[in-house]
Amino acid sequence: MKFDINGREQELEATDDMPLLWVLRDLAGLTGTKFGCGVAQCGACTVHVDGQPLRSCVTPAAAVAGKKITTIESLGPDGSHPVQRAWIELDVVQCGYCQSGQIMSAVALLKVKPDPNDADIDAAMAGNICRCGTYQRVRAAVHRAAELGKESGNA
Amino acid sequence: MRNPEDLVKPSRRRFLATSAALAGGLVIACFMPVGLRRAFAQEGAPAPKPVDPNAFVRIGRDNSVTVLLKHAEMGQGIWTSIPMVVAEELGCDWSMVRVAHAPSAPAYAHNTFGMQMTGGSTSTWDSFEQLRTAGAMARTMLLETAAEEWKIDPSSCRTDNGFVIAGARKASYGELAEAAAKRKAPAKVTLKDPSKWTLIGKPTRRLDSLAKVTGAAEFGIDVKRPGLLTAMVARAPVFGGKVTRFDAAKAKAVPGVIDVVQVPSGIAVLANHYWAAKNGRDALDISWDNGAGKALDTVALRRDYAALAKTRGAIAKTAGDVDAVLGASGTKVDAEYDVPFLAHAPMEPLNCTVVLGDSSCEIWTGTQFQTGDQAAAAAVLGIAPGKVKVNTMFLGGAFGRRANPTSDFVVEAVQVAKAAGKPIKLVWSREDDIGGGYYRPMWLSRFSAALGKDGKPTAWSHTLVGQSIIAGTPFAPMMIKDGVDATSVEGAANSPYLAAIPAHRVDLHSPTSPVPVLWWRSVGHSHTGFVVESFIDELAHAARQDPLAYRQALLPTTSRDRRALELAAQKFGWGKPLEKGRAAGLAVHESFGSHVAQIAEVSVTDGRIRVHRVVCAIDCGPVVNPLTVEAQIQSGIAYGLSAVLHGQVTFKDGKVQQSNFHDYKVLRIDEMPVVEVHIVDSTEKMGGVGEPGLPPIAPAVANAVFALTGQRLRSLPLVLA
Numbered sequence: 001m002k003f004d005i006n007g008r009e010q011e012l013e014a015t016d017d018m019p020l021l022w023v024l025r026d027l028a029g030l031t032g033t034k035f036g037c038g039v040a041q042c043g044a045c046t047v048h049v050d051g052q053p054l055r056s057c058v059t060p061a062a063a064v065a066g067k068k069i070t071t072i073e074s075l076g077p078d079g080s081h082p083v084q085r086a087w088i089e090l091d092v093v094q095c096g097y098c099q100s101g102q103i104m105s106a107v108a109l110l111k112v113k114p115d116p117n118d119a120d121i122d123a124a125m126a127g128n129i130c131r132c133g134t135y136q137r138v139r140a141a142v143h144r145a146a147e148l149g150k151e152s153g154n155a
Numbered sequence: 156m157r158n159p160e161d162l163v164k165p166s167r168r169r170f171l172a173t174s175a176a177l178a179g180g181l182v183i184a185c186f187m188p189v190g191l192r193r194a195f196a197q198e199g200a201p202a203p204k205p206v207d208p209n210a211f212v213r214i215g216r217d218n219s220v221t222v223l224l225k226h227a228e229m230g231q232g233i234w235t236s237i238p239m240v241v242a243e244e245l246g247c248d249w250s251m252v253r254v255a256h257a258p259s260a261p262a263y264a265h266n267t268f269g270m271q272m273t274g275g276s277t278s279t280w281d282s283f284e285q286l287r288t289a290g291a292m293a294r295t296m297l298l299e300t301a302a303e304e305w306k307i308d309p310s311s312c313r314t315d316n317g318f319v320i321a322g323a324r325k326a327s328y329g330e331l332a333e334a335a336a337k338r339k340a341p342a343k344v345t346l347k348d349p350s351k352w353t354l355i356g357k358p359t360r361r362l363d364s365l366a367k368v369t370g371a372a373e374f375g376i377d378v379k380r381p382g383l384l385t386a387m388v389a390r391a392p393v394f395g396g397k398v399t400r401f402d403a404a405k406a407k408a409v410p411g412v413i414d415v416v417q418v419p420s421g422i423a424v425l426a427n428h429y430w431a432a433k434n435g436r437d438a439l440d441i442s443w444d445n446g447a448g449k450a451l452d453t454v455a456l457r458r459d460y461a462a463l464a465k466t467r468g469a470i471a472k473t474a475g476d477v478d479a480v481l482g483a484s485g486t487k488v489d490a491e492y493d494v495p496f497l498a499h500a501p502m503e504p505l506n507c508t509v510v511l512g513d514s515s516c517e518i519w520t521g522t523q524f525q526t527g528d529q530a531a532a533a534a535v536l537g538i539a540p541g542k543v544k545v546n547t548m549f550l551g552g553a554f555g556r557r558a559n560p561t562s563d564f565v566v567e568a569v570q571v572a573k574a575a576g577k578p579i580k581l582v583w584s585r586e587d588d589i590g591g592g593y594y595r596p597m598w599l600s601r602f603s604a605a606l607g608k609d610g611k612p613t614a615w616s617h618t619l620v621g622q623s624i625i626a627g628t629p630f631a632p633m634m635i636k637d638g639v640d641a642t643s644v645e646g647a648a649n650s651p652y653l654a655a656i657p658a659h660r661v662d663l664h665s666p667t668s669p670v671p672v673l674w675w676r677s678v679g680h681s682h683t684g685f686v687v688e689s690f691i692d693e694l695a696h697a698a699r700q701d702p703l704a705y706r707q708a709l710l711p712t713t714s715r716d717r718r719a720l721e722l723a724a725q726k727f728g729w730g731k732p733l734e735k736g737r738a739a740g741l742a743v744h745e746s747f748g749s750h751v752a753q754i755a756e757v758s759v760t761d762g763r764i765r766v767h768r769v770v771c772a773i774d775c776g777p778v779v780n781p782l783t784v785e786a787q788i789q790s791g792i793a794y795g796l797s798a799v800l801h802g803q804v805t806f807k808d809g810k811v812q813q814s815n816f817h818d819y820k821v822l823r824i825d826e827m828p829v830v831e832v833h834i835v836d837s838t839e840k841m842g843g844v845g846e847p848g849l850p851p852i853a854p855a856v857a858n859a860v861f862a863l864t865g866q867r868l869r870s871l872p873l874v875l876a
Contacts, residue, residue, distance in 0.1 A: 015410065018430045026385070026428035031377035032370015034551070035429070036502050037585040041816035044502060072370035084368040091360050091782050094790060095230030096367030097374060097502040097551030122825035129816060131502045131552045132230045133793020135827035137786070 001065045005030065006074040016062035020054075021045045023061050024071060032072040032100050036129065043128030046101040046108075047071045053108035055127075072100035075107070082152055083107050086145035094132035102128045106142050115146050206285055208292040208340050210262045212241060218317055218329035220245065221253045222286075225263035225271060226278040227523055228256070229550035229557070230790070231845045232783035233278045234363045237286055239779055240279075243354045244290030244347060247328060248317035254362055259525040259545035270526035274558045274674070276747035276843020279779055283841060291344040293335070300335040301326050349777070358782045363549075375521040375548040378508045378580060384413055386571045386579040387432040387587075390421040393445040393809035394592060394669040398422060405438040415439070416574040423571045429582060448669035449809035456597065456668070456806075457493060460620040464491065464601035468618055468662035469638030471648040475658030480614035486606040488697050492686040492869040495803035497595040497675055498588065498819060503551020505583040505591075507568035511576075515542045520565060521550035523558035531562035535569045554794065555674040556593060560628040563593065563671075589819045590811040594804055595675030596622040600647075600686040610698025611708065615659040617647055617690075621682070622672045623665040639663050642674065646683030646746060646850065651716050652691060655709040670806070676794055677846040680746040684850025685857070685871065688742035692858040693867060702741055702858065703729055715750040715774045716743045719835055722772035723752040726833050737767065740858025742851040748842025749775035750835075753792070755828070755855040759864060762875050766796060766828040766856055774835035775842040784844050785832040791848025792830055797821040799853045801872050 001014045005028055012027040019038075024030045024047070033056060036044030040055040047056045048070040075081040079088055083106050086092075093099050102125065109116055109124040116124070121142045130138070213221040222241050228234040238252050257263040263271045266281050294314055301319035302309040304326070312321045317328045349355075366372035391397065401422050403415035411431025416423050422439055426432035481487065508519040509532075516536055522528050525545045533540040550557055568581035583591065598621035605614040623640040625631050634641060639648075640663070648661045675681055695705035703724050710717040720743045723729075733739060736758050743752040756768040771788050778784055801820035805812045813819040853871060861867050866876055 015430075022428055022430040025377075026430070029379065030370075031373075031379075034374075034502070035376065035504065035582075037816050039585070039815050039817065042502070042585075075369065077369050077371060079365045079368050087368045088360065088364040091364065091786065093361065093364050093367040094232070094786060095228075095502065095550060095552045096363065096372050097549075099367050100370045103368060126823045126825045129502065129821055129823060131500060131554070131794065131797075131821065133790040133796075133822065133827070134786075135793060135822075135824040136789050136830055138824060139827075 001061055003028070003065060003069060004067065005069045006071060014061040016060060018061045020047065020056035020059040020061060020064050020069070024056060030071050030073055034097055034100055036098065036101075041129070042098070043105060044098050044101040046104040046128065048104060048108060051111070053105055072104060075103070081107070082148035083110065083145040085148055086141040090137050090141040090144055092134050092137040092141045094134055098128060098130045102130065102138055106138075106145060109142065110146060110149055114149060116142060206288045206292060206340070207262060208289040208296065209336055211286060211289040212245065212293045214293070214328050214332035214335070216329045216332065218248065218327050219251050219253050220247045220328070221255055223257040224254055225257045226273040226282065227521070227547050227550055227553075228363065229273065229521070229523065229553040231278070232361060232780065232786060235359060235361045236279055236780040236783050237282045238362065239354045239359055240283055240286045241290040243352055244287045245294050246314040246316065249354065251317060252362065256547040259529055259543075259547070264526070272526060272558060273523040274555065276749070276845040276847065280748070280841040280843065287346050288344060291346055292340045295341045295344055296335040296338045297328055297331045299338060300331045355779050356777070356781070359780050360782065372549050374503050374551045375508065375519060376503055376506045376551070376582065378519040378548065380508065380510055380578055383508065383578050383580055384425040384427065385429045385432045386423050386425045386568070386581045387436045387584070388418065388421045388423045388567060388571065388581065389436050389439050389441055390587070390591065391443050391445065393443070393448040393451075394671065395448040396443045396445040399442045399444045401442070402440040405440065406435040409435040409438055414575050414577065416571065418567060418570040418574055420567050420570075423574070425571070425575055425577060425579060432582070433584065445809060451669060451806045451809045453495070453597065453805045457599065459666070460493070460597070460599035461491060463620045463664045463666065464599055464618045466664075468620070468664040470660065470662050471639045471644040472653065472659065472661040474653070475614070477614050477616050477658045477660040480605050480658045481603055481616060483605070486697060488602070488604045488606070488693055490602045490690055490693055490869060491599065492689065493599040494597065494682045494685060494871045495805065496597045496670065497798055497802050498804055499554040499556035499593075499675055500588060500819060500821060501550070501552025501554055501556055504585055504588050505556070505564045506581060507565050508578075508580040509568045509572040510578040511536070511572050514538050515544070516569065517544045517546070518565065519546045519548055521548050521553065521557055522565065523550070523553050524562065527560060528562045528565045531566050532569045535566055535573060554676040555678070559593060559673060560630065585816065586814045589804070589813050589815060592671040593673040594670060595681055596624065596672040598682040600682070602686070602690045604690070604694055606694065606698055610700050610705070612652070612656045612694055613658065615653065615656045617661045618664070619644060619647060619661070620664040620666065622668060622670065624672050624674055624678070626665060626667070638665070640665060642679045644683070645679040646744060647679070647687055650687050651714060651745065652687070652709045676791070677746055677849040680744065680846070680850040681798070684742070684744040684746070685853040688744060688851065688854030689857050689869065692740070692854065692861065696861070701730070706743065715839065716745055716752070719743055719750045719752040719772040719774050722833055722835055723754050723770050726772065726831065727754040727770040729754065738859050738863035740855050740860070740862055742854035742858060744850040746847045746850055748840060749773055749844060749847035751788070751847045751851050753851040753855040755852065755859045757856060757859040757863060759860070759875065764800065764856070764860055764873055764875065766826070768831070769828050769852065769855070770831045770833070771848065772833045772835055773844070773847065774837045774839065775844055775847070776837050776839045777841050778834055781834060784834055787844040788832045788848035789830045791846065792852045793822050793827060795849040795852035796826065796856070798871055799856050799873055800826065803872060
């Protein structure tokens with residue numbers, strides 16, 4: 001099956017029903033996207049498909065083959081994306097396991113709402129569980145990312 | 156050491172220290188069980204070990220400074236705060252500091268507990284002197300190297316931000332490192348006076364952020380090795396159940412499945428990837444003998460506990476004639492509280508990668524307990540523990556689950572690798588995690604108190620019923636004294652209020668059940684904080700007194716609890732009117748050497764409790780990184796609120812009734828209150844911060860709900876009538 005992952009076309013041996021999460025992690029070797037629940041409850045596996053945030057753990061490979069898949073790795077290894085910069089500046093992460101999903105949800109939110117209020121953030125991010133409880137700093141960092149995005153014109 | 160019991164054999168002192176560590180930091184708490192205290196007194200305090208700076212600090216030619224972290228980073232922030240301690244004394248350029256988990260080796264043993272492990276909110280204070288010393292030694296060695304090269308007296312050299320300087324001469328640490336590492340470490344170094352600290356105490360951002368915001372951070376579940384197969388195990392649906400027969404034909408027919416093997420815990424399916432392993436496991440046909448465990452029912456268990464609580468248990472603490480005072484006339488208050496079994500549910504499901512060699516074993520996993528894992532893996536394989544190499548990966552949360560005296564997920568992974576003869580990564584699903592055990596025990600507490608004319612308690616009886624975490628582990632003989640597991644009653648038997656109550660008794664029943672139990676963030680304090688601080692609130696209301704004033708009257712003015720409580724009250728504006736439909740509740744609790752007061756502001760809409768704001772004051776002694784303290788308090792509150800509002804594991808017909816985050820609900824961002832953290836300026840002994848933020852949140856919220864609704868909720872999770 002052919003996949004367009006982070007702008008790179010790849011031929012991977014996935015069955016139709018294999019969730020995108022395992023295509024990414026176990027076939028493409030992109031382990032930045034995390035497994036947390038397998039039933040679309042925790043958001044750790046959030047990626048974008050054609051720009052929309054999706055829970056990759058319940059998205060079958062056949063449904064996304066040929067579509068534009070973007071993962072946390074697409075934001076770049078230097079942490080220069082406004083959301084990553086905000087996360088670093090506000091010291092959001094703790095164990096860090098859920099943060100790929102948190103960040104992908106935040107990027108998606110800022111695309112549709114460049115200047116979200118707390119209620120917007122809570123609504124958009126409620127699907128992402130963090131057991132370390134980084135939520136307060138996540139909220140602050142989304143606001144900060146909105147500011148940084150405006151400065152750089154790249155949210 | 157061939158099995159975990161051997162861990163206790165090398166020396167009595169080592170064992171004592173170890174069990175205390177596993178008990179969740181008893182050593183640092185003011186409270187130490189009498190048996191332990193006596194044993195320590197006989198043997199004396201552990202002698203300070205010589206510090207080997209080369210074990211902890213590696214300086215590269217590129218001027219990078221790598222700090223080897225003997226404790227595991229599981230979110231608590233030691234990846235940053237412990238290097239700060241090193242850098243303070245080393246005088247290096249902070250931007251050049253790198254961090255790596257130390258290998259599994261005796262040099263990285265916990266100073267107090269004698270084994271490599273992370274727990275009990277101890278990492279920072281355990282490392283503090285040792286790592287400052289290592290930093291200071293390394294600095295001296297660099298300085299002496301430069302002095303020797305320049306043929307001048309070391310006293311005419313100084314260091315500054317990664318350089319040794321003497322007049323116009325200057326050499327970077329990187330240039331000097333190779334020669335310096337060969338020098339003998341100085342026998343004695345003088346540490347900086349705290350007034351000269353420039354890093355310790357300064358808010359400092361995390362060093363693991365970049366790796367964790369780019370997806371590059373490597374957790375155990377991300378480990379890649381050549382030929383590695385993913386393994387999943389089908390375990391008994393009831394604790395204690397055994398396989399009676401199985402048919403693997405359908406499982407083996409699933410594309411990608413490579414092998415099926417039986418291990419003591421069940422049937423393992425090995426596959427090329429997770430999806431095939433999962434489908435293979437689903438296709439297994441297994442018959443189980445569920446044994447006695449199938450009778451377990453938590454509704455019945457609670458009834459049994461309540462009956463037991465009406466009888467006298469093993470005495471943990473007693474003074475005066477409690478029954479006589481309770482039998483006399485006057486105001487009496489009786490109450491029964493309970494809390495459920497809880498899963499830790501760290502975000503990263505349990506996993507362990509094992510590659511076997513000839514008489515050797517290499518493990519990659521997120522663990523809090525390297526020394527125990529080495530011994531347990533060695534026992535499975537019949538090799539020496541030193542032949543087991545444990546690579547500590549980033550932990551995607553742990554909360555106690557990754558520190559198990561039985562090393563359950565490591566042992567199982569080694570058993571699978573051994574049975575299959577292949578390199579494997581054992582992965583648990585979330586359902587395996589929620590249903591797979593090692594829970595915070597279910598607890599029931601029964602209180603009776605008598606109040607004097609001034610409203611102060613004159614008698615206090617507290618009976619606890621719950622499974623012992625220590626019983627059945629190798630640590631039982633020393634940690635359970637006179638029938639009392641110290642971790643069961645911590646925070647209850649040493650409640651600061653007891654000193655002001657002439658007649659008091661705390662006693663304990665420790666029934667057994669097939670449910671495996673374990674320390675869950677804050678251990679015994681996770682229930683004793685709730686019940687003691689709720690019941691004190693009940694007494695305040697029975698006495699028609701303000702909950703703050705009531706506590707103040709019971710605590711001496713020098714009390715650190717009282718100081719924290721008063722700071723929180725002042726910052727919150729206790730007593731000032733709140734927005735309509737809201738009320739506040741307070742609580743204070745000491746655990747792991749830190750005293751934490753919290754005031755929660757709540758509202759109720761359509762029967763749903765909402766926590767809007769929590770003002771917290773903590774006295775944890777000297778602070779290394781205020782940003783870490785703030786983060787850990789927020790974290791403890793969030794983790795605690797999951798238990799306050801949602802968390803419970805229940806059993807029917809021996810089976811766990813919850814399976815994933817839809818029915819084992821945890822706190823989400825839209826339920827997260829605004830948390831304000833205030834740090835008490837303190838020069839007391841350094842305490843921990845990973846756990847102490849948790850115990851006060853449940854009673855603070857429950858007390859606020861009572862203030863708002865008049866309903867005294869005595870069960871967690873809190874459910875309004």
